[in-house]
Amino acid sequence: MRNDDVLALQTALKIKLELGEDFKLDGSYGPATIKAVKQFQVSKELEDDGIAGVLTQSKLSNVVINNINKDNSEDTIHGEKKTIDNSDTSDADLKRILIRAKNEIIYYAVNGKSYTDAYELVSGYNNTFLDIYSNSDPLYKSSGGGLYFVYSLKLSNGEYICADNNFRKEITQKTTRPNTNVEQVSC
DSSP states (O other), rough: OOOOHHHHHHHHHHHHHOOTSSSSSBOOSSSHHHHHHHHHHTTTTTTOSSSHHHHHHHHHHHHHHHHTGGGTEEEETTTTTEEOOHHHHHHHHHHHHHHHHHHHHHHHHHOOOOOGGGGHHHHHHHHHHHHHOOOOOOOEEEEETTTTTEEEEEEEEOOEEESSTTTTSOEEESSSSSOSSSSOOOO
């Protein structure tokens, strides 16, 4: 597995654990990254399984967010400064993380839990959303005895993005928050 999420994870681990030059930022979730994740998990008294799940990521989130949004106006890529529009970056991060949250909540429920039981998982994501955009106003609601869920939050343009338990449906973007006062919540 190789991607920007792994690169962000590696960057956070390198900063948090003060890893030296031997720890390469290559975007590959290989043995060195697994070892660093385990080292971080031990330092935070988490299960040291080498998997960067929601609890591990929530402990690292401040480091990742600060690295992504440092200075709120410019970013550095390979030593060159690049101006970025933080509202677009923040909204893109919120969407990407909401998709991850949706998948993890659905997976959580597949393993014999209800969506109602996912509140601990959700609280970690809420903190991450608020770290990225303090006015994101995340809302998670389960209904139907834990058979359904809806998870929504506000973007910087005032619109809302929404995810629900329908695994075939992508996240949706609307001008209003979804109605959560019904028995079967959905986007």
